[in-house]
Amino acid sequence: MRAIAVSEYGATPALMNLPRPEPGPGEILVKMIAAGLNPFDWKLADGMVKDSVDATFPLILGVDGAGVVEQVGEGVTRLRVGEQIYGTFAGTERGLGAFAEYALAREDGPVALMPEGMIYTQAAAVPTASAAALKMVDAARVDAGQTVLVVGATGGVGQGLVQLASLAGAKVIATARADMAGTMRRLGADETVDHSRGDDADGLNAQVLAVHKDGIDAVLDVVSDAPATEDIAQLLRPGGTYVSSVWAVNPDSMEAKGLRGVNVSGGLTSGTLDRLSDLIDASDLRVQVEREVPLEDAPDAMAANRAGGARGKTVIRI
Ligand SMILES: NC(=O)c1ccc[n+]([C@@H]2O[C@H](COP(=O)([O-])OP(=O)(O)OC[C@H]3O[C@@H](n4cnc5c(N)ncnc54)[C@H](OP(=O)(O)O)[C@@H]3O)[C@@H](O)[C@H]2O)c1
Known part of the structure; x- marks a missing residue:
């Protein structure tokens, strides 16, 4: 074959x-x-x-x-x-x-x-991308009224995260270069920030803090390495949660800051696939x-x- x-x-x-x-x-x-x-x-x-x-x-x-x-x-x-x-x-x-x-x-x-x-x-x-998104939203315990930042929102996992966090009632901030801002809003993002604007004065944290001076409740991140997660974690309010799909979060370091850090691993089950099928059937996940x-x-x-x-x-x- x-x-x-x-x-x-x-x-x-x-x-x-x-x-x-x-x-x-x-x-x-x-x-x-x-x-x-x-x-x-x-x-x-x-x-x-x-x-x-x-x-x-x-x-x-x-x-x-x-x-x-x-x-x-x-x-x-x-x-x-x-x-x-x-x-x-x-x-x-x-x-x-x-x-x-x-x-x-x-x-x-x-x-x-x-x-x-x-x-x-x-x-x-x-399967893999949507299941990871489901796991990450579950791990963050995303809830109505929370403000959630999705980092890496424009890719396979990220697009699922934006939709599922929005479905859970959260206010969603999605990272997106200019060409993808409209798509992110159509998928449920309330705001977008452009991660390609690199300098500190206009970088990711500055763009988020410009609108959310008191910080946000959760970060769902599929791209950042360990040093970047420590930097982005400064956006979180006390008690906030940082979830990574690439094993970049240090839970001990997050705990020391009064935050919760979770790394999500694979391990898809037929039960997760059935949940995804239901979400797709209900048009809640595209x-x-x-x-x-x-x-x-x-x-x-x-x-x-x-x-x-x-x-x-x-x-x-x-
Ligand atoms: N733990 C698990 O179970 C699990 C499951 C699935 C996936 N993963 C991992 O999660 C990661 C993402 O997977 P994926 O399928 O979503 O990848 P993907 O489809 O390739 O998407 C990655 C997205 O991130 C964007 N991006 C890159 N650097 C960024 C940055 N610094 N800030 C914001 N956005 C950025 C990219 O756009 P630009 O390049 O235009 O910026 C792209 O749209 C992979 O490393 C994958 O191996 C883990």
Whole structure:
């Protein structure tokens, strides 16, 4: 089968012809129709997460996807051949992933029936980013009347954060370069601040404090490194919460400032997917697909995502 894989960490991802996997007990084989690209995919290829991930090579890249159940392994009862499913398909320890014509999933793993009326390319864009957004809003205990800053709001996770924080009744401030300010407001942001204005007098904190002199209640951040989180945390009122998706927050340091710091990790479940399906069905969550590319262009799409400037999700048609 055709798949995008790397021969070793640090190698350039390439289209390869690799064996089609066989579903074992409790597993399903899925004919992939679309896969969603996440920063994790190039981080994995680059070896940036090698200490926390077991992998064999050649290693097929990609986690998120949607497709049709082709074959079920022994003992599978929850899913049937022909059903349309979406979710995550990581199998790095066996060299498997979602950027391939066929992928494996566990029937008790993070896969679910696709939401009614949803097309494959949309469904593939949902799992990792939207689940992270849901987890971050839960972790921050975002509530009506709070003021929340979303840092990295224009990308895959950030767009979900803006919508979910707004849905929870918070006043949302979203980071956005000028071209994305309108989109952020349409997704529910009350205000935008331009993170590309770098100098202190006009930087992120100054722009927020110009409107919110007494500070804000929470920061939901998907991009900042550790020193930047300490800087941005100065915006928080006593008792405020800082949540990071990139493990940049130091909870002890936040506690010493009278704040709460939380790092959110992956770990999608089928229950989370069902929650996301409900939010999508109710039109409370929209996932913007910025770009669709054929499988052979996935290496270029990963390079483009690594370079920055995401304006939504990139989806790979398989
Ligand atoms: N822990 C978890 O479970 C989990 C789950 C999902 C994702 N993540 C991580 O979360 C991060 C974000 O993922 P994603 O899918 O949202 O990425 P993405 O789609 O590539 O989006 C990143 C966005 O951040 C913006 N940005 C970059 N630097 C910024 C800055 N200094 N201030 C404000 N905005 C900035 C980018 O726009 P510009 O370049 O134009 O500024 C882009 O729109 C990744 O590192 C990913 O690995 C973690």
